[in-house]
């Protein structure tokens with residue numbers, strides 16, 4: 246029985262790891278690029294003591310997905326840099342709104358005062374939820390903006406939910422499904438008629454036992470217990486997050502998993518017994534494929550035989566993001582924290598700024614990452630500005646918002662095309678239909694990765710594990 250994995254990003258490498266653990270060899274991972282990691286890319290300036298991340302930088306050690314990643318990190322013996330809940334980067338998160346930097350409330354006390362940009366104490370939004378009727382007819386899905394506006398009011402939708410969606414997926418909350426982030430709350434509201442009411446009833450009925458899923462036969466991973474005990478809010482990895490895919494590649498290579506770089510799969514042809522992949526103009530027959538490619542990359546590979554599947558895959562939209570990393574000499578931030586988000590109602594070209602040097606030691610430098618574009622990429626960057634123009638735009642806004650006078654000493658501009666899938670209203674149904682199609686036509690193809698089961702690192706690793714565990718290879 247031969248299995249192949251398509252894609253050497255975090256999800257594909259994880260699929261390789263779980264396939265090896267469950268079924269052994271032979272096993273090959275095909276990656277189009279000359280490196281593994283996909284969107285995970287760290288530039289470690291050892292000489293100057295700082296790191297630029299153009300993709301992810303922190304992982305949340307929360308719930309089953311968080312525990313699952315920590316199990317992997319433990320197996321790979323990676324050096325972790327935890328950020329505890331009392332750390333300034335965990336406590337301080339800001340918005341830039343109405344012309345000023347506003348600290349978001351970080352304790353229950355914050356619910357009772359009026360904290361700009363909000364014009365009312367936040368507890369009033371909770372009261373609104375308590376007295377607001379649910380929709381007359383049950384909804385299958387709606388946008389997270391409309392849900393938040395219905396339950397908590399427009400101000401919460403504009404200044405809390407919309408910037409949060411920008412920070413997580415660079416998307417427009419008016420299009421993103423409520424199930425993307427608030428599935429539990431939405432279902433409670435639909436079932437019990439209110440979010441608070443539903444949460445209280447659910448709590449009364451008892452919590453769901455996360456261990457029930459049976460993922461951890463030997464008990465929960467040690468690192469996860471440590472994270473819970475030490476109250477980690479998030480963590481990074483020494484040397485940058487790219488250490489994770491690089492170490493996975495090494496780990497797999499040492500166990501004779503064939504990781505083929507610069508080997509783009511160009512077509513898939515399904516037959517009676519297995520599937521033939523076209524890789525570098527050669528025909529490679531395999532029994533089963535675990536595919537971690539972005540949906541828009543898989544779509545053309547199946548189009549000839551399965552045009553309807555291809556069209557469904559293309560219905561998952563993606564956005565482009567501009568990432569600008571900047572290093573300034575010395576400590577220039579007046580207010581420490583994880584960073585700031587800009588609510589879309591402000592109509593500025595930036596989505597947010599991450600204060601990397603507040604999260605991790607950056608050798609005495611101020612290191613910032615500016616995120617731009619996303620859902621609004623065409624509006625701001627449609628006529629393809631030069632790297633210099635993008636850098637100038639990012640620098641101007643950083644200086645304006647943070648009161649920094651200096652120019653960055655060192656910088657990088659990355660335009661990441663189609664880097665984040667958008668879980669728009671109906672996403673869950675779309676993914677169910679795609680997987681139903683594979684089942685109906687008995688295609689020897691499993692799908693994992695950011696397109697389907699969550700866009701964060703924990704999600705794509707768990708997505709790979711679940712797909713592998715669902716496999717019944719003869």
Ligand SMILES: Cc1cc2nc3c(=O)[nH]c(=O)nc-3n(C[C@H](O)[C@H](O)[C@H](O)COP(=O)(O)OP(=O)(O)OC[C@H]3O[C@@H](n4cnc5c(N)ncnc54)[C@H](O)[C@@H]3O)c2cc1C
Pocket residue numbers: 251252253254255256257275276277278281282283284285299300301302303304305508509510511537538539542566568661664665693694695696699700701702703705
């Ligand atoms: C700017 C940014 C910031 C982020 N920040 C965070 C964060 O802080 N925390 C967090 O948890 N998550 C974050 N994420 C999300 C996280 O990076 C992704 O969830 C994750 O990297 C996706 O991994 P993947 O393997 O699913 O996909 P990808 O990384 O897209 O990997 C797919 C791989 O398939 C390869 N490929 C494509 N076509 C072919 C082909 N035809 N044949 C063979 N190979 C092919 C690609 O080259 C790529 O290597 C961020 C993402 C971005 C873009």
